[in-house]
Amino acid sequence: MRVSVTVNGQNYVREIEPRLLLVHFLRDELGLTGTHWGCDTSNCGVCVVQLDGVPVKSCTVLAVMADGHEVTTVEGLEKDGELDPVQQGFVQCHGLQCGFCTPGMLMTARWLLDRNPDPDEGEIREAISGQLCRCTGYENIVRSIRWAAEKEASV
Amino acid sequence: MSTPMGFGRMHRKEDARFIRGRGSYVDDVNLPGMLYGAILRSPHAHARIVSIDTSAALAHPKVKAVITGETLAGLNLAWMPTLSADTQAVLATDKVRFQGQEVAFVVAEDRYSARDALELIDVEYEALDAVIDARKSLDEGAPIIRDDQEGRADNKIFDWGAGDKDATDAVFAQAEVTVAQDMLYPRVHPAPLETCGAVADFDKVTGKLTVWCPTQAPHAHRTLYALVAGLPEHKIRVISPDIGGGFGGKVGIYPGYVCAIVGSIVTGKPVKWMEDRSENLMSTAFARDYHMRGEVAATRDGRIQAIRVKVLADHGAFNGTAQPTKFPAGFFHVFTGSYDLRAAHCEVTGVYTNKAPGGVAYACSFRITEAVYLVERMIDVLADELGVDAAELRMKNLLRSEQFPYTSPTGWEYDSGDYQKTLQLAMDMAGYDALRREQAEKRERGELMGIGISFFTEAVGAGPRKHMDILGLGMADGAELRVHPTGKAVLRVSCQSQGQGHETTFAQIVGAELGISPDDVEVVHGDTDQTPFGLGTYGSRSTPVSGAATAMVARKVRERARQVAAAMLEASPEDLEWTVDEAGGSWTVAGTGAGKSIQEIALAAHSNLELPEGVEGHLDATCVYNPPNLTYPFGAYICVVDVDPGTGQVKVRRFIAVDDCGVRINPMIVEGQVHGGLADGVGMALMQLMAFDEDGNHLGASFMDYLLPTAMECPSWELGETVTPSPHHPIGAKGVGESATVGSPPAVVNAVLDALRPYGVRHADMPLTPAAVWRAIKGDPIRTDMAIT
Numbered sequence: 001m002r003v004s005v006t007v008n009g010q011n012y013v014r015e016i017e018p019r020l021l022l023v024h025f026l027r028d029e030l031g032l033t034g035t036h037w038g039c040d041t042s043n044c045g046v047c048v049v050q051l052d053g054v055p056v057k058s059c060t061v062l063a064v065m066a067d068g069h070e071v072t073t074v075e076g077l078e079k080d081g082e083l084d085p086v087q088q089g090f091v092q093c094h095g096l097q098c099g100f101c102t103p104g105m106l107m108t109a110r111w112l113l114d115r116n117p118d119p120d121e122g123e124i125r126e127a128i129s130g131q132l133c134r135c136t137g138y139e140n141i142v143r144s145i146r147w148a149a150e151k152e153a154s155v
Numbered sequence: 156m157s158t159p160m161g162f163g164r165m166h167r168k169e170d171a172r173f174i175r176g177r178g179s180y181v182d183d184v185n186l187p188g189m190l191y192g193a194i195l196r197s198p199h200a201h202a203r204i205v206s207i208d209t210s211a212a213l214a215h216p217k218v219k220a221v222i223t224g225e226t227l228a229g230l231n232l233a234w235m236p237t238l239s240a241d242t243q244a245v246l247a248t249d250k251v252r253f254q255g256q257e258v259a260f261v262v263a264e265d266r267y268s269a270r271d272a273l274e275l276i277d278v279e280y281e282a283l284d285a286v287i288d289a290r291k292s293l294d295e296g297a298p299i300i301r302d303d304q305e306g307r308a309d310n311k312i313f314d315w316g317a318g319d320k321d322a323t324d325a326v327f328a329q330a331e332v333t334v335a336q337d338m339l340y341p342r343v344h345p346a347p348l349e350t351c352g353a354v355a356d357f358d359k360v361t362g363k364l365t366v367w368c369p370t371q372a373p374h375a376h377r378t379l380y381a382l383v384a385g386l387p388e389h390k391i392r393v394i395s396p397d398i399g400g401g402f403g404g405k406v407g408i409y410p411g412y413v414c415a416i417v418g419s420i421v422t423g424k425p426v427k428w429m430e431d432r433s434e435n436l437m438s439t440a441f442a443r444d445y446h447m448r449g450e451v452a453a454t455r456d457g458r459i460q461a462i463r464v465k466v467l468a469d470h471g472a473f474n475g476t477a478q479p480t481k482f483p484a485g486f487f488h489v490f491t492g493s494y495d496l497r498a499a500h501c502e503v504t505g506v507y508t509n510k511a512p513g514g515v516a517y518a519c520s521f522r523i524t525e526a527v528y529l530v531e532r533m534i535d536v537l538a539d540e541l542g543v544d545a546a547e548l549r550m551k552n553l554l555r556s557e558q559f560p561y562t563s564p565t566g567w568e569y570d571s572g573d574y575q576k577t578l579q580l581a582m583d584m585a586g587y588d589a590l591r592r593e594q595a596e597k598r599e600r601g602e603l604m605g606i607g608i609s610f611f612t613e614a615v616g617a618g619p620r621k622h623m624d625i626l627g628l629g630m631a632d633g634a635e636l637r638v639h640p641t642g643k644a645v646l647r648v649s650c651q652s653q654g655q656g657h658e659t660t661f662a663q664i665v666g667a668e669l670g671i672s673p674d675d676v677e678v679v680h681g682d683t684d685q686t687p688f689g690l691g692t693y694g695s696r697s698t699p700v701s702g703a704a705t706a707m708v709a710r711k712v713r714e715r716a717r718q719v720a721a722a723m724l725e726a727s728p729e730d731l732e733w734t735v736d737e738a739g740g741s742w743t744v745a746g747t748g749a750g751k752s753i754q755e756i757a758l759a760a761h762s763n764l765e766l767p768e769g770v771e772g773h774l775d776a777t778c779v780y781n782p783p784n785l786t787y788p789f790g791a792y793i794c795v796v797d798v799d800p801g802t803g804q805v806k807v808r809r810f811i812a813v814d815d816c817g818v819r820i821n822p823m824i825v826e827g828q829v830h831g832g833l834a835d836g837v838g839m840a841l842m843q844l845m846a847f848d849e850d851g852n853h854l855g856a857s858f859m860d861y862l863l864p865t866a867m868e869c870p871s872w873e874l875g876e877t878v879t880p881s882p883h884h885p886i887g888a889k890g891v892g893e894s895a896t897v898g899s900p901p902a903v904v905n906a907v908l909d910a911l912r913p914y915g916v917r918h919a920d921m922p923l924t925p926a927a928v929w930r931a932i933k934g935d936p937i938r939t940d941m942a943i944t
Contacts (some may be wrong), residue, residue: 019267028266033183034176036399038348039432042859046348074176087174091166094827097885098654099173100348100399106174125866132858134400136655137830138866 003067004082007032008076018064022047022056023047025063026073034074038132045131048104049073055108068149076102077110084112093137094143097135109145118149158591160735161666161673162887164823167659168674169652170195176396181884182429184354184367184938190219192418193269194411194759195259195276196438197251200287200509201298203282204250204258211275211521212261217268219422219666221276222260222414224248232305232417235383237317238407238625239483241312242303243512250283252300252472253511254853255437260414262426285851286310289446289469292506300472300507308509312474317488318500318565326461326498330452334540338524338532339920342444342469342845343512344436344855345517347653347861348398351439351553351905352429355415359423363390368412369398371651372403372691375625377683379408384416395681401653402835403516405442406693408476425517433856440477440513441845442467445487445525457541459494459552464501464529468514474505477693479623479630480523485521485552486614488565492530493553493612493789496523499564509851518832518896520615520694527611531901532918535908539917545905546587549610550578560882567614570881571789573815577877578610581791581813582874590795598913603798607906608791611898614788615890616699625690629783632696634704636665636712638774644671646708647679649689650701655892657697661705662819664732664886668709669716670740670753687777695788695890698820699881704780706885711776717742718770719760720751786881786889788804788816792833792907794902798910805841805907812899813875816891817884822876829895830872836899838864840907844922 004013005147007030014029026032026049035058038046047058050072058071077084086109090094098103105124105128112119119127123153124145172178209221224246227233234242245792247258259276264270284298291297292310301307327333354367364386370376373393381388398405411428418426430439446467452460468484470476478485484503491499515521534552538545553574554561561569590606597604620629635647646665650657662676689701709745713733720742721728726749734750742752750760760774795809812829819825823884842862846854880887888921898919907923910917911931919931 017267024266027182031185032176033180034178036180036349037182038350038399039856039858041432041859056512074174078175083174083697091170091918094167094172094823096170096654097827097831098348098398098400098655099169099178100180100654102173103176117860121871127869129865132348132863132865133831134346134834134863135831136827137834137872138672138831139830139872140827142871154271 001064003064005082006070010070016063022058022061022063022066032073032075036100046101046104048107052109055111074106085151089144090146093140093144093147095141101133113149161663162820167656169658171521178350180397180399181367181369186425187429190262191266191269192415192426193261193273194257197258197271198255199251199280199282200254201283201285202251205279205281208277211632212272215272217264218272220262222287224503232917237475238477239474243473243475245413253509254851257410262418262422287847288849289467289508292508301672306826311484312470312505312506315483316502320500322498323461323463323500327452332453333453334536335450335537336918337448340443340445341921342441343839343843344441344845345402345404347400347404348403350651351409353412353415355419356425356429357419365392367394367396369405370395370870371401373681373683374649374688378518393683395651400654402518403693404644429891432465436861437853437856440516442517447529449529451537453537457543457548457551461496461498462491464490466503468503468505470505470510470514470688472512473512475556476514478515479617485515487522487526489567489614490526490529491563493610495554496564496792505928518893520893522614524897527897528901531609535905545608571879572707572789575880576792578814578815580875581811585793585811603800603910605796605906605910607902607909609898609902610791612789613894613897614785614787615695616782617694617696618785620781628905630690631779632689633703633779635687635777636708637866638757640758642757643675645677647686648701650692650697651681660820665709668706670735695892697863698888699786699890700782703885707780708776708778716756720756722766723751723759724749770790774939783883786893788891790814790891790898792898792902794906796906796910803925807837807870810870811873815879815895817880817889818887825891826874828892832895833872833899834864835896836903840900840903840921842922894929
C-alpha cells in the first residue's frame with residue numbers, strides 16, 4: 001500500500017505492507033532509530049511517539065493507520081538547534097541512564113506539559129505509567145519533568 | 156575529605172546523543188545488503204527431535220538460508236561451551252531441553268519474512284517427561300536431562316561448600332537458641348529494555364568477522380569465538396555499541412549470536428538477529444532460583460554465633476551460569492553478611508531442570524543477592540524468635556569499624572566498613588522510633604503497617620587473577636591513556652557501559668589524576684579492535700578494576716609528564732611537585748613559581764625538546780590492573796509498607812537507602828544507580844516471577860505476566876550516604892551498581908512480614924503479590940515458583 005505520512009514536519013511517501021508496524025516503519029523505512037522496540041505486548045512504551053499530538057505506542061499502530069497523519073518522534077523535539085525543555089530536564093536531573101526508554105519518556109513528557117504545564121509528582125507518575133524504565137527507578141525522570149515544567153513557566 | 160578535581164556532579168557526556176534519539180544500539184546498525192535472522196523455538200520443555208523439515212521454509216521467495224543443528228554439527232558448532240565449563244546446544248540436534256530452546260535459524264531478506272518462514276518449518280517431536288521442580292530433580296527415576304553427557308546417571312551438576320562444617324555444627328550443638336527457615340529466591344529475569352541481538356558481518360575477502368552485539372564483555376566474547384569457531388582472534392572484531400541496559404543479561408554468548416555469525420558466513424551477507432521480548436524472557440539468562448534453608452545459632456541475649464545454609468540451585472538445562480571458574484555458587488559464601496560470627500558453613504547443590512540456563516544475572520554480584528536475602532531474612536526470623544527489635548538485633552551484631560580488614564568465617568577479607576554509623580543514619584532519616592510508635596498505634600486499629608530493614612555487605616570488583624578467572628581468563632582489566640599534543644586525552648578501557656555512565660565517570664577519574672577537564676577526555680570502550688583486553692562490566696567491577704586501571708594509567712602518564720617537565724624546566728624530577736587546582740594540573744619546581752601545565756607538557760612531549768636518556772617522548776601509557784582484593788561496599792536500607800488486609804495489596808510508602816561505596820566519583824550517577832536498583836528490589840519482592848506449570852510451560856514469558864514496577868509502584872526514594880574508602884583501591888572507590896538490587900529485596904520482604912506479624916506469619920516467599928499476601932494472611936502460603944502445587 002502507498003502511504004503518505006508526515007514525520008517531524010517532513011512528508012514521506014512509501015509503498016509498504018499493511019501489516020508493517022509504525023515502529024518498524026519509522027526505524028527501518030525512514031531510518032529514525034530514536035524510537036525503540038522493547039516488548040511485544042504493548043507494555044513497555046519505549047516506542048512512544050506522538051500521532052497528531054497524542055502519545056501512542058508505535059508498536060501497536062499499523063503504519064498504514066498513520067497515512068495522512070502527523071507523527072512526531074524524539075528526533076523532532078529539538079527545534080532550530082534548541083533542545084526542548086524536556087530534553088534539557090533529563091540531562092539536568094539525570095533522568096536517563098542506558099537511554100533506551102528515554103525517547104518514549106520524552107514524547108510523553110512533552111505531551112503532558114502541553115496539556116498540564118504544572119503537573120505534580122502524582123500526575124507525572126501517572127502520565128508515564130504506561131512506560132517502563134529499568135535504570136532510573138523513575139525518581140529522576142519525575143524530577144526531570146518537573147524541571148522542564150519550571151523552566152517553561154519561567155520563560 | 157576534599158573532592159579531587161574531576162569528581163562531582165558532572166552531567167553525563169552520554170546524554171547528548173540519547174536525548175536526541177541518536178544513540179547507536181545494535182538494532183540501529185544497518186549495513187548494505189543486510190539480511191535478517193529469526194529463531195524457531197521449542198514448544199516443549201523436554202522432547203526428542205524426530206525430524207525437521209525445512210523444505211517449505213527454503214522455498215519461501217525471500218528466504219536465503221535455513222540453519223539447523225545438523226548444519227551446525229557439520230561445522231562443529233551445534234554445541235558451545237558455557238561460562239561454567241558445561242556445554243549448551245546452539246541449535247538442538249538430539250532433543251530439546253527447555254521451552255523456548257533454539258531449534259532452527261532462518262535467514263531472510265527482511266524481519267517480517269524471516270518470521271513468516273518460521274511457520275513453514277515442520278518439526279516432529281516425541282514428548283518426554285520433564286523435570287520442572289528442582290526439588291524432584293534428584294529423585295530416583297527422574298528423567299535424565301543431559302543424556303548427551305557420557306555416563307551421566309542423574310541431574311546433579313555439582314556439590315560445593317564453604318566454611319568450617321565441624322566448627323559450625325559444634326556451635327549449633329551448644330547454642331542457646333537456634334532458628335531455621337526455608338525460603339525460595341524465585342527465578343526472575345533481568346529484562347533489560349533492549350533485548351539481545353547481533354549483527355554479524357563476515358568478510359570473505361579479508362577473512363574478518365565483525366560482530367555488533369550488546370555484550371557486557373566484548374573481549375571475552377572475541378576470545379570465545381576464536382576458541383569455539385576456530386577463527387583467528389585478530390580477525391574477529393566485536394563491537395559493543397550503546398547498550399539498552401544489561402543487568403547481567405548480556406554477559407554470556409547466546410545461540411542467536413552464533414547463528415547470526417554462521418548465517419553471515421553461509422550467505423556472505425551481514426545478518427541481523429534481534430530477539431523479541433518473549434524470547435528474551437524465555438531463553439536468556441534468568442536470575443536467582445535458589446531454594447535455601449537457613450539456620451542461625453545465637454545466645455538468648457541475641458548474640459549471633461553461627462549460620463548454616465543448605466541451597467538447592469536450579470540451573471536449568473545447561474549450566475550456563477556466569478561466574479569465576481572456581482566459584483560454582485558464585486560468591487554466595489559471603490552469606491555471613493555484616494555480622495561478627497564464630498563459624499559458618501554452606502552447602503550448595505546445583506541441579507539440571509528443563510528450563511533455560513542462567514542463574515547469575517540481574518545485578519547479583521555473583522549470587523550475593525541470594526546471600527544477603529538469606530542472612531537478612533534470617534536476622535528477622537531470629538528477632539521474631541527472641542522477641543527483640545530487628546534494628547536493635549542488627550546494631551548489636553554488626554561488625555565494628557576497628558575489626559577491618561575483617562576475615563569472615565568463609566574466607567572473605569572485607570576491606571573497610573563503619574556499619575553502626577550507617578545504620579544509625581538510616582534510622583535517623585527514617586525516624587525509626589516514631590515509625591515504630593505509629594505502627595503500634597495502627598496495629599491497635601487493625602491497620603497493617605510494616606517496617607523492614609536490610610543491612611548488607613557487598614563484595615564487588617572481581618577480582619584477583621590468582622583466584623578469579625572466567626574460563627581461564629584472569630579477571631584483570633587493561634587501560635590505555637593517550638594525551639594528545641594539545642592536551643586533550645583519549646582513554647581506552649575494557650569495561651563496557653550499559654548505562655552506568657562510564658564515559659563520564661572514567662573521564663572524571665582521568666580529570667582528577669591529571670588535572671585535565673573531563674570534557675577533554677574521550678572514553679572509548681566496547682570495540683575490541685580499539686580497546687585493551689579485559690573482562691567487561693558486571694558484578695559492579697568497573698570502578699574497582701577498570702576504574703583502578705584508569706587511575707593507575709593516569710599516574711603513569713603523570714610520571715612521564717614529570718620527566719618531560721623536568722627537561723622543560725631544566726630541573727631535577729625529584730624537585731618537582733604535582734599540583735591540581737581549578738586551572739588544571741601542573742608540575743612545579745618546589746619553592747619557586749616555575750611550573751608547566753599538563754597541556755604545556757603534552758605539547759613539549761611531542762616536540763623537539765631534548766629528553767634525558769630513557770625517557771620516551773609522547774604522553775601515553777598502558778596499564779593492566781590486577782586487583783589485590785574485592786571492594787566491600789555496604790548499606791543500610793529501611794522500607795515502610797502499608798498492607799491492605801482485605802486485598803493483600805502492598806504499598807511501599809517510604810524507602811530509605813544509605814549507601815557507602817567509599818569515594819563517590821560522581822554522586823549524581825551513584826544516586827541514579829541506587830534508584831534503579833531499589834526499583835528492582837520492589838519489583839522482585841512484590842511483582843516479578845518466572846513461573847512454570849508442571850509440563851514446563853513458561854508462564855511469565857511476556858510483560859503481560861512478568862510484571863516490572865512502573866512509576867506508580869515506586870515511592871520517591873530517600874537516599875543518604877556515608878563514605879568509608881577502600882584502602883586498597885587507588886582512589887578509595889568501591890563498586891556500587893548492584894548494591895541496591897542486592898540490598899533492597901529483603902528490606903521490602905521484611906517490611907511486609909513485619910506488617911503481617913499480627914497473623915503469625917514468619918515467612919512467605921517472593922513475590923508478595925496481593926494474592927500471595929492474602930493467602931499468607933489466611934495461613935495458606937503457596938509455593939510461588941510453581942503455578943500448580
